[in-house]
Amino acid sequence: xxxxxxxxxxxxxxxxxxxxxxxxxxxxxxxxxxxxxxxxxxxxxxxxxxxxxxxxxxxxxxxxxxxxxxxxxxxxxxxxxxxxxxxxxxxxxxxxxxxxxxxxxxxxxxxxxxxxxxxxxxxxxxxxxxxxxxxxxxxxxxxxxxxxxxxxxxxxxxxxxxxxxxxxxxxxxxxxxxxxxxxxxxxxxxxxxxxxxxxxxxxxxxxxxxxxxxxxxxxxxxxxxxxxxxxxxxxxxxxxxxxxxxxxxxxxxxxxxxxxxxxxxxxxxxxxxxxxxxxxxxxxxxxxxxxxxxxxxxxxxxxxxxxxxxxxxxxxxxx
Ligand SMILES: *[C@@H]1O[C@H](CO)[C@@H](O)[C@H](O)[C@H]1NC(C)=O
Ligand SMILES: *[C@@H]1O[C@H](CO)[C@@H](O)[C@H](O)[C@H]1NC(C)=O
Ligand SMILES: *[C@@H]1O[C@H](CO)[C@@H](O)[C@H](O)[C@H]1NC(C)=O
Ligand SMILES: *[C@@H]1O[C@H](CO)[C@@H](O)[C@H](O)[C@H]1NC(C)=O
Ligand SMILES: *[C@@H]1O[C@H](CO)[C@@H](O)[C@H](O)[C@H]1NC(C)=O
Ligand SMILES: *[C@@H]1O[C@H](CO)[C@@H](O)[C@H](O)[C@H]1NC(C)=O
Numbered sequence: 001x002x003x004x005x006x007x008x009x010x011x012x013x014x015x016x017x018x019x020x021x022x023x024x025x026x027x028x029x030x031x032x033x034x035x036x037x038x039x040x041x042x043x044x045x046x047x048x049x050x051x052x053x054x055x056x057x058x059x060x061x062x063x064x065x066x067x068x069x070x071x072x073x074x075x076x077x078x079x080x081x082x083x084x085x086x087x088x089x090x091x092x093x094x095x096x097x098x099x100x101x102x103x104x105x106x107x108x109x110x111x112x113x114x115x116x117x118x119x120x121x122x123x124x125x126x127x128x129x130x131x132x133x134x135x136x137x138x139x140x141x142x143x144x145x146x147x148x149x150x151x152x153x154x155x156x157x158x159x160x161x162x163x164x165x166x167x168x169x170x171x172x173x174x175x176x177x178x179x180x181x182x183x184x185x186x187x188x189x190x191x192x193x194x195x196x197x198x199x200x201x202x203x204x205x206x207x208x209x210x211x212x213x214x215x216x217x218x219x220x221x222x223x224x225x226x227x228x229x230x231x232x233x234x235x236x237x238x239x240x241x242x243x244x245x246x247x248x249x250x251x252x253x254x255x256x257x258x259x260x261x262x263x264x265x266x267x268x269x270x271x272x273x274x275x276x277x278x279x280x281x282x283x284x285x286x287x288x289x290x291x292x293x294x295x296x297x298x299x300x301x302x303x304x305x306x307x308x309x310x311x312x313x314x315x316x317x318x319x
Contacts, residue, residue: 003240003260003269006133006287007217020101021291024103027052027053027055027056027124027125028050028052028056028059028118028120028122028124028125028126028127029050029051029052029127029227030048030049030050030051030120030127030128030129031048031049031050031051031115031116031129032046032047032048032100032118032129032130032131033046033048033131034055034130034131034132035131035133035134036131036132036134037126037134037135037136037318038108038112038133038134038135038136039108039136039137040108040109040137040167040197041109041134041137042106042108042111042140043106043107043108044105044135045090045103045104045105045118045133046066046102046103046105046118046133047090047102047104047131048101048102048103048118048129049099049100049101049102049130050101050120050122051099052122052124056124058244059099059122059123059124059241060096060097060122060123061076061096061097061098061101061120061121061122062079062080062096062121062122063075063076063077063119063120063121063125063126064076064101064118064119064120065117065118065119065231066087066101066103066116066118067116067117067118067119068112068114068115068116068117069114069115071084072076072084072287073087073103073116074088074089074103076096078282078291079096081094085106086105086106087104087106088102088103088104088106088164089101089102089104090103091105093152094240098164101120103116103117104116105133107112107132108135109195109196110135110167110184110195110196110197111168111196112133112135113131113134113135113168114133114314115130115131115132115244116130116131116132117129117130117131118130118131126166134161135167136150136167136168136221136222137165137166137167137185137197138162138165138166138196138221138227138228139164139166139200139221139227139228140163140164140165140166140228141163141165141228141230142161142162142172142217142218142228143161143163143217143230144159144160144161144230144231144232144314145159145160145161145162145315146158146159146232146234146235148158155208156203156206156207156208157206157234158201158203158205158206158217159174159203159204159206159217159232159234160201160202160204160206160234161174161201161202161203161204161217161230162183162195162199162200162201163195163199163200163227163228164198164199164200165193165197165199165218165220166197166198166200166219166227167196167198168196168198168221169200169222170188170190170198170220170221170222170227171188171192171199171200171219171220171224172186172188172200172201172202172217172218172219172220173186173188173202173218173220174186174204174215174216174217174218174262175218176212176214176215177212177214177215177231178214179216180216181211181212182271183204183215186202186203186204187202188200188201189200189202191237191274193278200219201315203311206234213233213234214231214233214234215231215232216229216231216232216235217229217230217231217296218228218233218246223273228313237253242286273301280315301305
């Protein structure tokens with residue numbers, strides 16, 4: 001009986017102490033901004049503050065640990081703050097009475113993108129919370145390059161648009177200018193540069209018979225907002241619609257009209273001369289041979305290239 005009641009009292013005390021411990025934990029709470037955002041190359045703040053309940057009159061912070069990916073970035077231990085280079089408390093004169101334990105990142109890099117944990121220990125309890133930092137960088141003005149310096153109305157043209165220096169991964173899109181018609185089904189290729197920022201490129205292949213002469217390339221960030229745009233003109237695009245005559249194309253036409261017959265006539269002359277000389281050679285080699293069928297000596301046969309003639313020719317050359 002006494003053993004049972006003693007045990008009961010012990011259990012009760014234990015429960016009270018545990019619940020008291022939980023209660024004391026609830027005296028303080030770390031409140032973090034759910035999602036922090038930072039600009040590449042600028043200062044960022046990951047915001048966390050200590051909230052204390054009304055019962056707590058005076059609060060002293062004994063320990064703070066800021067971590068990312070298991071790495072300690074900033075720590076207060078034995079009243080001594082220590083940090084990795086580039087990290088500090090956002091409050092310039094932070095001390096053990098300061099409730100704002102926000103982390104300041106001096107020069108935001110892509111590597112700072114991600115999840116952080118902030119653990120706080122005080123004389124009135126402890127708490128540990130997680131929060132995230134989203135690092136963004138604006139994409140630079142895109143540039144458009146064409147495959148060829150000059151195009152004829154019948155040629156295919158490929159326009160390449162590039163934009164870099166943004167984060168996270170963005171998107172390029174093409175529009176016909178000036179009517180603003182979206183050109184569909186053009187993929188964006190993304191590459192990660194050494195600094196972690198993205199380099200985007202997109203190739204637009206235009207068939208012959210296209211109807212626009214100017215094309216706009218728009219770069220959008222990961223959230224779909226327009227960062228920048230550029231408009232490019234297809235070289236000689238004025239002639240694409242067949243509105244004007246391309247002087248270069250005219251010259252080419254003239255050249256084909258003159259050069260092509262010349263080549264045909266020239267090759268015919270060369271061919272005839274060759275045949276005449278060949279005929280003479282064959283005759284010369286063949287004539288002294290005695291007892292030959294006179295029919296074999298007919299010009300018709302020689303023009304077609306008789307095997308006998310070729311054989312004598314080859315042996316004559318070798319001699
Ligand atoms: C103490 O708090 C934790 C969560 O914060 C809860 O899971 C646990 O049940 C609590 N213990 C008691 C005895 O209330
Ligand atoms: C808090 O800071 C004050 C002054 O820097 C120091 O005297 C005190 O010991 C600190 N308290 C604790 C618990 O570290
Ligand atoms: C904490 O301090 C930083 C730097 O002074 C400030 O930017 C931030 O707004 C503060 N947070 C709160 C919740 O007061
Ligand atoms: C951060 O944590 C959340 C879950 O809490 C997870 O979904 C997300 O992928 C994490 N982000 C990074 C960059 O690790
Ligand atoms: C706080 O919790 C996170 C997980 O949410 C953990 O990674 C981290 O180590 C904890 N911090 C401390 C100081 O225990
Ligand atoms: C295309 O752009 C050029 C130069 O920017 C401009 O002179 C021309 O009028 C534009 N053409 C059309 C059809 O918008």
